[in-house]
Amino acid sequence: MSEPSTATMDFPRRDARDKLQGRTRYIVDQGRPGMLHAVQLRAEVPSARILRIDTSVARKMPGVRAIVTAEDSPARHGIGIADHPLFATGCIRYDGEPIAAVAAETLAQAKAAAAAIVVELEPLPAVITMADALAPDAPLVHPDWRDYEVLLEGGAHAGNVAWEATVVRGDTDAVFARDDVEIVDSRFRIGRQNHLSFEPRAVVASYEDGRFHIETSTQVPWTVRNVTARLVGVPASHVRVTVPAVGGGFGLKFDCSLEPFAALLARAAGRPVKLVNSREEEMLTCLSRENAEIRIRSAVTREGEIVGREAVVLMDCGAYGGEQIFLTTMTAHTLGGNYRLGSVKISTRAIYTNTAPNGAFRACNGVYNTFALERHTDEICAAIGMDPLEFRRRNVLGDKDLGATGQVFEGDVLRPMLDRMAELREAKTSKKHLAGERLYGRATTVGTWFIFVGPSAATVNLNPDGSATLVTSGVEIGSGSMMQSLPQIVASTLGLRPQDVVVRTADTDAGGFDVGVGGGRTTVSLGAASLAAAVEVRKKLLHVASDMLEASAEDLVLENGRVEILGVKGSGTTIEKVAERAQRVTGPISGSGAFTGPGVAAMPGCAAGHFIDAIDIPVFAVHDCEVAVDPETGHVEVLSYTVVQDVGRALNPRAIYGQIQGGVVQGLGYALHEEISIGANGRICQAGLETYRVPLAQDVVPVEISLYEGAPSIGPLGTKGAGEVPILNVAAAIACAVSNATGRRVQEIPLTPPRVLELLLGNNQPLDFPHIADAWRDNAIAAGV
Amino acid sequence: MSLRLNVNGEDRFSAAEPLTPLVDVLRDEFHLTGAKIVCREGFCGACTVLLDGRSVMSCLVPVGLAADSEVRTVESLATDGVLSPLQLAMEQHDAVQCGMCFPGMLMSLTSFLERMPNPSRDDIKAALAGNICRCTGYERIVDAALSVVRAA
Amino acid sequence: MPGQDGERLYVATSLADALAALAERGRTASVLAGATWTMRAPLRHEPQDLSYVAISKIDELRRVEVLNHEISIGACVTHAELANALAFLPECSALVQAAGNSANPAIRNVATIGGNLCASAFAAADLVPALICLDAELEIARPDGSERLTVERFLEIRSDIEPGRLVRRVIVPRTKRRSAHIRLPLRKAGDYPVASVSLAATLGPTGIVESARLAVGSVEPVARRWPLLEAGLVGRALDPRHAAEQAERLCGDFSGRDGIEAPGWYRVKVLPSLVRRAVLALQEQS
Structure with missing residues (x-):
């Protein structure tokens, strides 16, 4: 079997050199002979009835080759519920919703034709905020919800509540009524976050021999294949998806987006079609991390035991359910995570509004739920007068402890990680002196996330030149997993060097089904499938070698491109020679492997409306930071940042450090700079990078990193995904530190200078959510409890 | 009317409308797709090229104003397949992730290091005020640039 | 010949050539300097001028001349060139700091002083308050000659300047003064300032402020002086805390503009701090 030791190294990525020379061809850089350029005509109002769409003038304009509208795509798609048509159908539900798509010889011609399409609208009332959407007489974003196809049973729906997931374990009413508990009640509000992947969503589609070929910038080739087929109205086997290097994803590209438009246009025009979102389109219609509103109440004893917790989490899914429907599941493991709870009730509701749909973003709802949970935890500590570090040490989940849904956790992980952080805090000099006359604060926070396992397939071909080819549907989005951990796993199993393992870029005609690259699953799920495929190859290889060397297969070892008889160096032959011989004797050697999550049990009856009741691979993180707050301007400077991260086993430590630095900085943006506001017209105000501010080089610090290895994991060689989780508790750590520095109750992020100054001046309005009912059960449709 | 530009040491001609952004001419006409279009408003730096030796955002330069000038793009940095010291340092530091920002980062840093051969870490960070990286969190890019300074 | 080729961009080779081209095109033409503002017109959904x-x-518009009594800065001098050319003149610190820290390096390599003054919709321009505090004037070239006016006056009339004219140069008088430009971006750098304060003062032999000019940028749509605060600075030694207290008292003079990046109240609220920092910067110059 593969030895972790031979799979562990700082293997450099083979795509770096071309990327550094500007040679890598992302989709945005690609062209085809005869290729047309496409644009979408988008709605400029948040809610309206469509009276008429007239494309007749536009169709006759110079260079126009195809125009498609809702008539060309009657189907709907979605997660849990098929609520989302490709084009606005019958009515407009958000500003930016596609009405038509145009392909023309040039982009300018396509834009001119789109502007010439006549659209007659009758304005309808809109619900822009979740408070609007949950008001008693709110207009419904989807009045015809009952006609939609239900894709997963069990989610409750009512009014503008698109989906509801609930957790009920134990009797919280009883413990909240106890007279020996302190009740701490906290509210939080969090804005959206734009991924700002440098490559926007972009696609080149063609229609050849009765099939679509979609070349696209995506994290999920198989989702694109299946959703495109559904929306275009062909069998899924009629769609082939290939993916070159992707210029950043972060979850934005974890869904089908532009592909069906380009496919319809390519078929209509009989020519390849390129469709690329402008940056403004990306800013205004990004599948952002959703805005959320949270109320969390806990009953805690004076000794610091959390005997009861009730929470309501409202997630804005925008005009269509999308990823938020699934993500309602995650609150149980994030807001309901980290700590032992005597009893718990959680209602998580995805709310329809007339705003751009939201989507998946690195550690999805985990980042804001962790922010809320950790700030709430500090408020508990203040209320009962306990040191926040001590409270966490006492209460974090450990071996055999029950999670919110009754899942039994394995191993003590968070507690020793907290201990390690304490050691790091001790060992390093505080950066307090750098704060000068500014306010200084520090905080340590914990976080729980998971690996999004699910099915993956892999094939390994051993080539007669002694190299191997790994075929999967994995995509290189920048994180390096496809360039580093996968070839490392295959190479160590076969005794090859990782550079001798060719990794095929994703092609749904070649690689088997895969859930996609995201959720920290690449090294785990694709890695496990690749490992299984390589193990099969190894078995066949040893079989042939055992004939050649006249030794039993058990006595053979694979190393350095050779098969050797155990203990006798130089006794064997090269893998190249074995592969060559196999080709003649048995035919070429190949192996296939597959993986899917085993499914961990929850306590029956605890979770309703959940897509997964328990998490197969939990991942934990402990973050510590020091900040200085300028009392005159509200500017927050990060002085130091330290991460202890549970990685299971680190196959490429250097690559993981890179992911942690990058993930923490993305989290700093979320915590401090990146603000999305939505105007009364339902349009996102930050249309570009002048107003949507991400951290720049001067805004960041080098992150001190300690990798925590050895926690239980079903991942190959004990791995866990390491790329998603670094963002998880950054907002939590920063918010707690700012709260400590200012002595103020931080309830909202991002902590932009105006927001912090408002807090310092005491001018902020305490959060009040009239649309979250006081009694928990009134926030749960399905609460027969 | 044709515009002449000296691009990476070679005279090139463009018939583009002179208000066309330089980056579009480089990419669409000359197939130099290294410079990336990300924001078109001068904040991301992904389209940074050198115009007569100075770093500029090529999305905001009308090609008509680049006529008869020297343009250097990321494609010029390696010679005969040998990476420039800065490119090599980036590779050796495993700095690259998605890679979209690097063409601009490299041009900003190349121009900066030509002007300021012995900068501090803070100087390098300040020089990158117009170059966003969404993947790496910057520090490794700065490490790589510093290593070139120290080696020189 | 100017305008003969029907192109949307005419690249003038001399001032006379530019004036002739503008005269010929009349209201259909605009002046283009560094182009960084104009090239973003599509993002602002503005129609680009014809x-x-x-x-x-034009060579003469790209020169910085430091004379005994004044500094002459051609309209097309870039921020980077300006910061470089005046770096050795402590009296011009405000201008050097404004030019050397605006936007980001690649923008500073292209954006010009003339463009900064003429972009009337750009409230956050760094050079404008710096030039106001330095009592700068500018020269407008027109077909029949030229006229000189103060920067403050120019800001009042810039939207209504007759076609066929252009800003030729900026003139900064030389006096023995200290000056500073304090800008407040939301990040460390790379942003436009949400507020900025430019201060210039002359000190008597005992360190008493004899005259002061203080301009506030980005808070309101157009940068302007803060006369009451100036008066409060004169006649006493530089005192950062006292200046901030006065600023606090006089903040009501400003009505902050609400923007996506910051609310109006914030821009006003930070002014005392920026004033304090500006006075401190002057104190530290010797």
Whole structure:
């Protein structure tokens, strides 16, 4: 079997050199002979009835080759519920919703034709905020919800509540009524976050021999294949998806987006079609991390035991359910995570509004739920007068402890990680002196996330030149997993060097089904499938070698491109020679492997409306930071940042450090700079990078990193995904530190200078959510409890 | 009317409308797709090229104003397949992730290091005020640039 | 000949050439300097003017001349060139700091002083308050000659300047003064300032402020002086805390503009701090 030791190294990525020379061809850089350029005509109002769409003038304009509208795509798609048509159908539900798509010889011609399409609208009332959407007489974003196809049973729906997931374990009413508990009640509000992947969503589609070929910038080739087929109205086997290097994803590209438009246009025009979102389109219609509103109440004893917790989490899914429907599941493991709870009730509701749909973003709802949970935890500590570090040490989940849904956790992980952080805090000099006359604060926070396992397939071909080819549907989005951990796993199993393992870029005609690259699953799920495929190859290889060397297969070892008889160096032959011989004797050697999550049990009856009741691979993180707050301007400077991260086993430590630095900085943006506001017209105000501010080089610090290895994991060689989780508790750590520095109750992020100054001046309005009912059960449709 | 530009040491001609952004001419006409279009408003730096030796955002330069000038793009940095010291340092530091920002980062840093051969870490960070990286969190890019300074 | 080719961009080779091209095109033409503002017109969903006369290749507009009594800065001098050319003149610190820290390096390499003054919709321009505090004037070239006016006056009339004219140069008088430009971006750098304060003062032999000019940028749509605060600074030694207290008292003079990046109240609220920092910067110059 593969030895972790031979799979562990700082293997450099083979795509770096071309990327550094500007040679890598992302989709945005690609062209085809005869290729047309496409644009979408988008709605400029948040809610309206469509009276008429007239494309007749536009169709006759110079260079126009195809125009498609809702008539060309009657189907709907979605997660849990098929609520989302490709084009606005019958009515407009958000500003930016596609009405038509145009392909023309040039982009300018396509834009001119789109502007010439006549659209007659009758304005309808809109619900822009979740408070609007949950008001008693709110207009419904989807009045015809009952006609939609239900894709997963069990989610409750009512009014503008698109989906509801609930957790009920134990009797919280009883413990909240106890007279020996302190009740701490906290509210939080969090804005959206734009991924700002440098490559926007972009696609080149063609229609050849009765099939679509979609070349696209995506994290999920198989989702694109299946959703495109559904929306275009062909069998899924009629769609082939290939993916070159992707210029950043972060979850934005974890869904089908532009592909069906380009496919319809390519078929209509009989020519390849390129469709690329402008940056403004990306800013205004990004599948952002959703805005959320949270109320969390806990009953805690004076000794610091959390005997009861009730929470309501409202997630804005925008005009269509999308990823938020699934993500309602995650609150149980994030807001309901980290700590032992005597009893718990959680209602998580995805709310329809007339705003751009939201989507998946690195550690999805985990980042804001962790922010809320950790700030709430500090408020508990203040209320009962306990040191926040001590409270966490006492209460974090450990071996055999029950999670919110009754899942039994394995191993003590968070507690020793907290201990390690304490050691790091001790060992390093505080950066307090750098704060000068500014306010200084520090905080340590914990976080729980998971690996999004699910099915993956892999094939390994051993080539007669002694190299191997790994075929999967994995995509290189920048994180390096496809360039580093996968070839490392295959190479160590076969005794090859990782550079001798060719990794095929994703092609749904070649690689088997895969859930996609995201959720920290690449090294785990694709890695496990690749490992299984390589193990099969190894078995066949040893079989042939055992004939050649006249030794039993058990006595053979694979190393350095050779098969050797155990203990006798130089006794064997090269893998190249074995592969060559196999080709003649048995035919070429190949192996296939597959993986899917085993499914961990929850306590029956605890979770309703959940897509997964328990998490197969939990991942934990402990973050510590020091900040200085300028009392005159509200500017927050990060002085130091330290991460202890549970990685299971680190196959490429250097690559993981890179992911942690990058993930923490993305989290700093979320915590401090990146603000999305939505105007009364339902349009996102930050249309570009002048107003949507991400951290720049001067805004960041080098992150001190300690990798925590050895926690239980079903991942190959004990791995866990390491790329998603670094963002998880950054907002939590920063918010707690700012709260400590200012002595103020931080309830909202991002902590932009105006927001912090408002807090310092005491001018902020305490959060009040009239649309979250006081009694928990009134926030749960399905609460027969 | 044709515009002449000296691009990476070679005279090139463009018939583009002179208000066309330089980056579009480089990419669409000359197939130099290294410079990336990300924001078109001068904040991301992904389209940074050198115009007569100075770093500029090529999305905001009308090609008509680049006529008869020297343009250097990321494609010029390696010679005969040998990476420039800065490119090599980036590779050796495993700095690259998605890679979209690097063409601009490299041009900003190349121009900066030509002007300021012995900068501090803070100087390098300040020089990158117009170059966003969404993947790496910057520090490794700065490490790589510093290593070139120290080696020189 | 100017305007003969029907192109949307005419690159003038001399001032006379530019004036002739502008005269010929009348209201259909605009002046283009560094182009960084104009090239973003599509993002602002503004129609681009029909044609442009580029002046950035005109040698005389690219010169900085430091004379005994004044500094003459051609309209097409870039921020980077300006910061570089005046770096050795402590009296011009405000201008050097404004030019050397605006936007980001690649923008500073292209954006010009003339463009900064003429972009009337750009409230956050760094050079404008710096030039106001330095009592700068500018020269407008027109077909029949030229006229000189103060920067403050120019800001009042800039939207109504007759076609066919262009800003030729900026003139900064030389006096023995200290000056500073304090800008407040939301990040460490790379942003436009949400507020900025430019201060210039002359000190008597005992360190008493004899005259002071203080301009506030980005808070209101157009940068302007803060006369009451100036008066409060004169006649006493530089005192950062006292200045901030006065600023606090006089903040009501400003009505902050609400923007996506910051609310109006914030821009006003930070002014005392920026004033304190500006006075401190002057104190530290010797």
